[in-house]
Amino acid sequence: MSVILNEVRRATYLDSIVxxxxxxxxxxxxxxxxxxxxxxxxxxKEILRDAGILGPEGATAEPGDLILALRASDARAGQAALAxxxxxxxxxxxxxxxxxxxxxxxxxxxxxxxxxxxxALISVPGDFAVAEARKAxxxxxxxxxxxxxxxxxxxxxxxxxxxxxxxxxxGPDCGTAIVAGGPLGxxxxxxxxxxxxxxxxxxxxxxxxxxxxxxxxxxxxxxxTGGRDLKAEVGAxxxxxxxxxxxxxxxxxxxxxxxxxxxxxxxxxxxxxxAKSSKPFTICFLGATDFALPANARSAATLKAxxxxxxxxxxxxxxxxxxxxxxxxxxxxxxFAGGTLCSEAQIVFRQAGLPxxxxxPVPGASAMAGVHDGHVMIDLGDDEFTRGRPHPxxxxxxxxxPLAEALADPSVxxxxxxxxxxxxxxxxxxxHLAAFLAGRERRAVIVAxxxxxxxxxxxxxxxxxxxxxxxxxVADSNAGAAEAAIAALGxx
Amino acid sequence: MKTxxxxxxxxxxxxxxxxxxxxxxxxxxxxxPDLADRMILHAGPPIGWDRMCGPMRGAVMGIAVFEGWAxxxxxxxxxxxxxxxxxxxxxxGAVGPMTGLTTQSQPLMVVExxxxxxxxxxxxxxxxxxxxxxxxxxxxxxxxxxxIREVLGPALGRAIRESGGIALKPxxxxxxxxxxxxxxxxxxxxxxxxRQLAPFLARTSKDAGELVACLDFIGRNDQFFLNIAMAMGKxxxxxxRGIKASSVVTAMSRNGTDFGIRVSGTGDRWFTAPVxxxxxxxxxxxxxxxxxxxxxxxxxVETVGLGAFAMAAAPAVVGYIGAGxxxxxxxxxxxxxxxxxxxxxxxxxxxxxxxxxxxxxDIRLVVETGLAPTINTxxxxxxxxxxxxxxxxxxxxxxxxxxALVAFAQTMGVE
Amino acid sequence: MDEKDDxxxxxxxxxxxxxxxxxxxxxxxxxxxxGAEVAHVRWSPPAGGNSHLAGLLEKLQGR
Numbered sequence: 001m002s003v004i005l006n007e008v009r010r011a012t013y014l015d016s017i018v019x020x021x022x023x024x025x026x027x028x029x030x031x032x033x034x035x036x037x038x039x040x041x042x043x044x045k046e047i048l049r050d051a052g053i054l055g056p057e058g059a060t061a062e063p064g065d066l067i068l069a070l071r072a073s074d075a076r077a078g079q080a081a082l083a084x085x086x087x088x089x090x091x092x093x094x095x096x097x098x099x100x101x102x103x104x105x106x107x108x109x110x111x112x113x114x115x116x117x118x119x120a121l122i123s124v125p126g127d128f129a130v131a132e133a134r135k136a137x138x139x140x141x142x143x144x145x146x147x148x149x150x151x152x153x154x155x156x157x158x159x160x161x162x163x164x165x166x167x168x169x170x171g172p173d174c175g176t177a178i179v180a181g182g183p184l185g186x187x188x189x190x191x192x193x194x195x196x197x198x199x200x201x202x203x204x205x206x207x208x209x210x211x212x213x214x215x216x217x218x219x220x221x222x223x224x225t226g227g228r229d230l231k232a233e234v235g236a237x238x239x240x241x242x243x244x245x246x247x248x249x250x251x252x253x254x255x256x257x258x259x260x261x262x263x264x265x266x267x268x269x270x271x272x273x274x275a276k277s278s279k280p281f282t283i284c285f286l287g288a289t290d291f292a293l294p295a296n297a298r299s300a301a302t303l304k305a306x307x308x309x310x311x312x313x314x315x316x317x318x319x320x321x322x323x324x325x326x327x328x329x330x331x332x333x334x335x336f337a338g339g340t341l342c343s344e345a346q347i348v349f350r351q352a353g354l355p356x357x358x359x360x361p362v363p364g365a366s367a368m369a370g371v372h373d374g375h376v377m378i379d380l381g382d383d384e385f386t387r388g389r390p391h392p393x394x395x396x397x398x399x400x401x402p403l404a405e406a407l408a409d410p411s412v413x414x415x416x417x418x419x420x421x422x423x424x425x426x427x428x429x430x431x432h433l434a435a436f437l438a439g440r441e442r443r444a445v446i447v448a449x450x451x452x453x454x455x456x457x458x459x460x461x462x463x464x465x466x467x468x469x470x471x472x473x474v475a476d477s478n479a480g481a482a483e484a485a486i487a488a489l490g491x492x
Numbered sequence: 493m494k495t496x497x498x499x500x501x502x503x504x505x506x507x508x509x510x511x512x513x514x515x516x517x518x519x520x521x522x523x524x525p526d527l528a529d530r531m532i533l534h535a536g537p538p539i540g541w542d543r544m545c546g547p548m549r550g551a552v553m554g555i556a557v558f559e560g561w562a563x564x565x566x567x568x569x570x571x572x573x574x575x576x577x578x579x580x581x582x583x584x585g586a587v588g589p590m591t592g593l594t595t596q597s598q599p600l601m602v603v604e605x606x607x608x609x610x611x612x613x614x615x616x617x618x619x620x621x622x623x624x625x626x627x628x629x630x631x632x633x634x635x636x637x638x639x640i641r642e643v644l645g646p647a648l649g650r651a652i653r654e655s656g657g658i659a660l661k662p663x664x665x666x667x668x669x670x671x672x673x674x675x676x677x678x679x680x681x682x683x684x685x686x687r688q689l690a691p692f693l694a695r696t697s698k699d700a701g702e703l704v705a706c707l708d709f710i711g712r713n714d715q716f717f718l719n720i721a722m723a724m725g726k727x728x729x730x731x732x733r734g735i736k737a738s739s740v741v742t743a744m745s746r747n748g749t750d751f752g753i754r755v756s757g758t759g760d761r762w763f764t765a766p767v768x769x770x771x772x773x774x775x776x777x778x779x780x781x782x783x784x785x786x787x788x789x790x791x792x793v794e795t796v797g798l799g800a801f802a803m804a805a806a807p808a809v810v811g812y813i814g815a816g817x818x819x820x821x822x823x824x825x826x827x828x829x830x831x832x833x834x835x836x837x838x839x840x841x842x843x844x845x846x847x848x849x850x851x852x853x854d855i856r857l858v859v860e861t862g863l864a865p866t867i868n869t870x871x872x873x874x875x876x877x878x879x880x881x882x883x884x885x886x887x888x889x890x891x892x893x894x895x896a897l898v899a900f901a902q903t904m905g906v907e
Numbered sequence: 908m909d910e911k912d913d914x915x916x917x918x919x920x921x922x923x924x925x926x927x928x929x930x931x932x933x934x935x936x937x938x939x940x941x942g943a944e945v946a947h948v949r950w951s952p953p954a955g956g957n958s959h960l961a962g963l964l965e966k967l968q969g970r
Contacts, residue, residue, distance in 0.1 A: 011955050013950075041956070062956050064954075064955030102947065103932075103946075103948065104826075104830060105863060105949055105951075106861055107927055109948075110927045110948045114927065116925045118925050120928075121926050121934055123931040123934060124950050128950075132950070139927075142924075146930070179923065184926070184938075221920050245920055246920075424933060859960055859964060860953045860954060860964050901966070901967060904967060
């Protein structure tokens, strides 16, 4: 008979990565069926309730409190796990980081310590991100908001205020930026160069900047705008400021603009601004090429095409990895950590005339139904998978269960994966995948791309080697992996 | 600049502009003419006999015998319940450590803030161990109080007047460089003061035996300066009271039952919450079971940037309060720097690259961060008459600041 | 849509960013490991998550 145990620590806040890490450690203890350490916001309590581990004590928690909730096979196992959790919580230094950086409790005190500060990187829960951004702007700081779940009208208002103050708001939901060689959030170690990137998507910036770096070129700046900057409500405030800033930046000789297809009115204002620029642009409105472009702009449907466009034709003839023709299952299952990489794979399939389904369908793809009876591309970073759980870029274990499911499905002949490296990400995603695959029965071919560079904290060459040794076919780009999959289907 | 920030800058300016000078020691009735018979001023926010903690009651009983209002302690307890008038020191320009009782026949030290002309008062420190401020009330305690009243007080008064007054701001600046934080540790300032006063004590003394007794009493008491620092804190903080739109704290104080604060923009209203238990180390033979909740007006020194706010100046205190390594002293000061308006350039801490002590607690910052002001404190035995059993630190209850914020917001038309 | 052009923004691109990091500590650690100037804010919900008090603070901030 399993038991549910809850403990509430009043007035305790820890960042979600730390809590999720401890949650996973606790869940792995003997006799523990489910465990969650989470801050007591209403939304989080709902997650615990859905998971069936919210007890009466946890229900009393306030947003400033920490809930330890678990279901155990018996009370003794549960108590032992709670004790273990307490121990982990009480040794923040054991989590590795506290001593490395001096900290304060307020932006004001941090600015006093670092008076030269010019940018605030905000990764607090979405409900609080705008208020913190406003405080940061009071100190004259540009803002990068990593947090998501910010209402779009708040985003629009914040960006207008920032523009009045001549400050950038990168985000919300801005995963990646590289400013004057400084990687922010999830970013790769790429050389400095003359190519500027403006990107609505973090993994999009990562893929393009890594393809450029691996071709021997470099990045001047990569400015993240957040995924909704080109929506009509926001009106491209950040994108337009970024175009102006890169226009004024002597180092930048070519600009790549990456976004989902924008609203027509917004596209017009962005392209009008591009037309005024003295620099060549590559416009990658993922999947959409039917825009009237100014003379100084070319269009690219995929991230790979965008990189090729800026690099010139020489880099555009990739070596396709040899993938055997599928003999058993005929379906492709893509399991992606990067949302834009998931979109790109769909676009490649649509360009080849293949039907494809997704939980985040691009135009021309269909929404995923309950039964997976076609080619399916799943974005594991989407809300439905990350609610109360870590993002797969932090924690590759999130992909284990869907991967096991795909490998056990006789209709699946090929699994497409992305492995995203760089600062902020997991330290050995390839190693995790190899360990997962070791000794596991599998019929399906596994094709992966590795977004990263050899200079990353997880060097790409070593990650690729690990994957190859584990029997994974590694493509040179995400689009290349999708093309390899299509080749294996015998379609093109 | 925004209204509140501007008002807070003014509050800070007034605290920093203060020029506190120890000018005299006078009988309490001379300093506070309203101090009537059977009237007792106590530490902390208002409280009646019925809610007083053990040490406070013990001190009340003792002082009643001392003042001749009761034959003995039992009679004093009955009289206290029936007919004594109790008021906070703070309502009469005074402060007192721990129980902090002020009554008509005690001598009070007078600190005048020359920049603003206001005065503040505090009784003379009785020394360590079994003393009235920790609820002690036996014959030894009362005899010492009599000697202070009849010998030490007048002698100190004569010497201070003869000296022309002791400027306290530079004295404290030196004390900070010598390891004092002016709450838990007053070794340096007590010594500096005695060094400065000794010639004047000698010059004005009528009796060599009395002079020896006075010098010996002050010289043996490492905390002698505490009461002067407190009167000084009160003298500095008072000009910052009543500034419209200022969210700066002008007093923090405890009576052993409640913790109370006052905020500039909300005038003389007290915001109170149940006082917390200090955490610290105990004298041999005592433990937290014996401890009384936190007590005293002494948190006025934290209100003006000393005590726990200046902990980085006094690494020796960190061991005293059981907080661990001496290098952690700076953590307290840095943390308090997050809840204040500014820092005091006249009072700097060598170990922090001569950063000024954090000054001017802003209730908005306290509520926002949840960082409650930390206070260095002595720990009294919970039973009357026993005295001090340890020393440690205590947090001001957040509820005081939260309630104050709500009331302050109302004054700003914000609900 | 607002087409107003406010001219150049405060210089963001001229030098490597000096960062105030608010929230996930890993980002501050990463920046520090690259030698970037960074100060970390150990963020927690304002007023301990008490929405009434947090609301008052926000309104008072503008005064």
